[in-house]
Amino acid sequence: MHDDDHQSVYDGLTGGDESRWAFGAGLEAPDDALAGVGAPVPVGVDPHALATYCLMLGDDALVHSHRLSQWCSNAPDLEEDIALANVALDLLGQARLLLARAAVVDPGVVPVLPAGSPVPDEDALAFFRDAAEFRNVRLVEGENGDFAVTVARMLLFATHRLAVLQRLTASADPVLAAIAAKGVKEVAYHRDHAARWCVTLALGTEESRRRVVAGLERVWPFRDELSRTTPVEATAAAQGFGVDPGSVSDEVEAVLDQVLAASGLERPALPPVGEVAGGAGRDGRHTEAMGLLLAEMQVVARAHPLGRW
Amino acid sequence: MTTALEVARRVVDPELPMLTLDDLGVLREVVEDGAAVRVTITPTYTGCPALAMMRDDLVHALHDHGYAEVRVAVALDPPWSSDWITERGRRALADHGISPPGPARRVDGPVVLDLAPTRRAVRCPRCGSSATELTSEFGSTACKALYRCTACLEPFDHVKEI
Numbered sequence: 001m002h003d004d005d006h007q008s009v010y011d012g013l014t015g016g017d018e019s020r021w022a023f024g025a026g027l028e029a030p031d032d033a034l035a036g037v038g039a040p041v042p043v044g045v046d047p048h049a050l051a052t053y054c055l056m057l058g059d060d061a062l063v064h065s066h067r068l069s070q071w072c073s074n075a076p077d078l079e080e081d082i083a084l085a086n087v088a089l090d091l092l093g094q095a096r097l098l099l100a101r102a103a104v105v106d107p108g109v110v111p112v113l114p115a116g117s118p119v120p121d122e123d124a125l126a127f128f129r130d131a132a133e134f135r136n137v138r139l140v141e142g143e144n145g146d147f148a149v150t151v152a153r154m155l156l157f158a159t160h161r162l163a164v165l166q167r168l169t170a171s172a173d174p175v176l177a178a179i180a181a182k183g184v185k186e187v188a189y190h191r192d193h194a195a196r197w198c199v200t201l202a203l204g205t206e207e208s209r210r211r212v213v214a215g216l217e218r219v220w221p222f223r224d225e226l227s228r229t230t231p232v233e234a235t236a237a238a239q240g241f242g243v244d245p246g247s248v249s250d251e252v253e254a255v256l257d258q259v260l261a262a263s264g265l266e267r268p269a270l271p272p273v274g275e276v277a278g279g280a281g282r283d284g285r286h287t288e289a290m291g292l293l294l295a296e297m298q299v300v301a302r303a304h305p306l307g308r309w
Numbered sequence: 310m311t312t313a314l315e316v317a318r319r320v321v322d323p324e325l326p327m328l329t330l331d332d333l334g335v336l337r338e339v340v341e342d343g344a345a346v347r348v349t350i351t352p353t354y355t356g357c358p359a360l361a362m363m364r365d366d367l368v369h370a371l372h373d374h375g376y377a378e379v380r381v382a383v384a385l386d387p388p389w390s391s392d393w394i395t396e397r398g399r400r401a402l403a404d405h406g407i408s409p410p411g412p413a414r415r416v417d418g419p420v421v422l423d424l425a426p427t428r429r430a431v432r433c434p435r436c437g438s439s440a441t442e443l444t445s446e447f448g449s450t451a452c453k454a455l456y457r458c459t460a461c462l463e464p465f466d467h468v469k470e471i
Contacts, residue, residue, distance in 0.1 A: 036383035079455065083447035090451065093356025097385070162420060178385035182355050185388065185471040188420045193446060195424055255422050262424055 037101040037175050045172060045239050051106035052135065053236045054176070055125070056282060057164075058098030059136035062126055063290075064157055065091035066297050067144055076147050083193060087154070090186040094179060099125040101175050113305050127301035131291050132284040138273070139222035141281070141290045148208070148215035151197040156219055158191035159255050160226045163248035172240035195259045202263035217268045224272035227252070230282045313341040316374045317348055323362040324450055327405040330363060334393025337384055345378040346371050351389045354451040354471075391452075391470050403434045408456065408467040431467055433458035 041047045068088035075081035103110045103121030110121045111128040119127070140157060144150050165187060168180035201212035229237075229246045236242020260267060279285040301307075317339045318331040330336040330350065337349040348367050352360050364381040371379045391410035394402075399409035408431050431441045438460035445455040446469070453466040 036385045079445035079447070082449070082455075083445055086447040086451055089356040089358075090354060091356070093352075093354060097355060166416075166419060174386065178388065179355070182352075182385060182388040184416060184420065186355060188416070189446060189469075189471075191420075192423050195422060196426070199424055251419055258422055259424070 036178075037097055037104055039174050041105050042172050042174070042241070045241050046235065047105045048108070049232055049235045049239070050173060050176075050241055051102040051109050052232045053242045054098045054102035054105070055109065056135040056230075056232065058095045058102065058125075059134045060140055060157070060161070061091040061098065062095035063134070063136045063293065064140035064153075065089075065095060066293060067140065067142075068150070068154070070144055071150065080147075084150070087190050087193070090183075090190070094183050094186070095126070096122050097175075097179050101173075101179070117305050118308055119301070119305065123301065127298045128305070131286050131294055134281075134284060134286065134290065134294075136281050136286075137222065137225045138281040138287050138290075139219060139225060141286060141293055142219070142222070143289055145215065145218060146211055148201055148211035149218050150215075151194050151201065152212065152215035153219045154190060155194035155198055155256075155259065156223050156226070158187050158194055159252050160245070160248065162187045162191050163251045163255075164243045164245060167243045167248065171242065176241060191255075195255075198259050199263045202265050212263070213265065216265070217270060220268040221270050221273045225280050225282070228280070228282075232282075311374055313346040313348075313371060313374075313376055314339040316370050316376075317346075317367055320363075320366050320370050323359045323366065325402070325407070327401045328394075328398050330367070332395045332398030332401065334389060334395070334398075335363065341376075344376055346376045346380070348379065348381045349384050350381060351384050353389050357451060389471075391468060394468070402468060406434045406465055407453070408432065408434050408465060410468040410470045413470040427454075429467070429470075431456055433461060433463065434465055435463050436461040 041050060065088040068084045068091070071084040072081060072088075075084055099122040100120075103125060107121075109125070111124050113119055113124055113128060117124075139153065142153070162184065165180040165183045169177055169184065171177040171180065198212060201208040203209070227245045227249045229244050233242055233245055237244040237247075256267075276285040317336060318329060320330050320336075322328045322330055322333050322335070325333065333353070335350050335353065337351055338347075339349075340347045348371075350360070350363055350367070360383065364383075367381055368379045390413050392413050394409065402409045411429050411431075426443055427446060429443075430439065432439050433441055433456075436458060438458055440459045441456050442459055443454065444457055444464065448455045448466055452468055452471075454469050455464065456467050457464045
């Protein structure tokens with residue numbers, strides 16, 4: 001494409017100072033310095049394991065963020081529409097930093113794009129990997145369902161992530177520690193928001209209660225995968241840069257019990273979903289919903305690998 | 310001669326233009342070396358889309374004052390806290406109808422679950438009444454909650470404590 005193709009239709013509106021305008025021309029391309037993720041890999045940390053661990057945490061955030069963003073203009077009321085978009089934005093920010101960190105510590109994880117592509121590494125990871133290369137848990141990729149399903153999913157996800165991030169603030173990797181310290185503050189808002197909605201729906205009408213019970217039953221079987229320790233997470237914990245997800249179970253269970261008690265709800269008595277060919281989301285084995293989600297999320301970027309935005 | 314620090318301190322936030330980046334607590338450091346300047350900023354929220362805009366505004370302002378080489382770095386650690394908004398910044402927010410944040414909650418160990426709506430002593434920035442109620446914990450930007458005043462009935466933004 002010729003550079004003239006990128007003239008913004010808003011050019012005439014900026015009063016000659018294009019830096020005051022957020023659309024079209026004026027913003028320089030994002031770069032590593034902007035993300036602040038360039039610190040060297042600490043001694044004693046395996047770069048590939050660190051990158052893979054960053055992809056796990058980053059893909060969880062990215063995929064959950066995408067599902068939440070699908071509520072935009074569809075939520076039960078305007079305030080909730082804004083709330084879900086805000087939660088999605090926080091998670092997208094965390095995903096960007098985590099994927100950018102993965103690319104810095106192990107460039108081998110980044111998909112190769114045509115020469116001259118302006119796509120930054122974190123975008124290449126988000127938009128040019130196939131489902132089998134995504135490391136997110138299956139909990140976050142499922143169809144949104146109704147609002148109660150989303151509340152139930154957000155409650156399980158945010159409760160677990162908050163407990164992990166809180167421990168990750170002591171990570172041997174200074175970048176992960178910094179991302180976690182910021183994330184704790186954000187995800188605390190997400191968890192409390194989901195927990196309050198769970199109580200509100202459970203104690204609301206017969207219909208809202210029926211729906212939140214059904215929502216919890218829908219996502220509950222995917223809960224196990226959050227706390228199952230993969231070899232990469234075991235390495236991460238042993239080398240001091242990550243958290244063994246099994247180690248946060250007691251704290252997570254206590255919070256969920258507190259929410260369920262306040263809601264007057266029982267724990268769903270449902271067995272966990274099984275593995276697929278000996279693996280689960282962290283191994284790149286996903287549900288059917290994942291392919292459809294990626295098709296929607298990636299189609300524009302993949303159609304224009306040399307595109308400038 | 311205007312120093313680089315003085316120039317950087319006058320740059321305002323793209324979304325809260327009544328506030329300088331300095332008053333917001335986003336401007337961390339300005340190091341001047343001849344015609345070269347290195348500026349360090351920090352994001353308010355991880356996903357803050359205004360960060361690239363802040364960087365560009367800083368670069369443009371410094372270029373306009375003759376600093377040829379400007380580098381803007383982003384520091385994630387320590388994370389930004391609403392406690393870093395200066396007294397002058399808080400007054401500027403209130404003067405423009407935005408309720409400034411109270412003290413941030415200190416997190417040391419597990420974050421305690423809070424099932425009740427967040428209670429804050431928020432005064433209406435328009436009429437000064439303390440008869441205010443929370444509409445939503447999430448507002449027009451990542452850093453704000455939505456409130457309304459039950460005395461004058463006007464809605465307003467409140468900068469959240471983080």
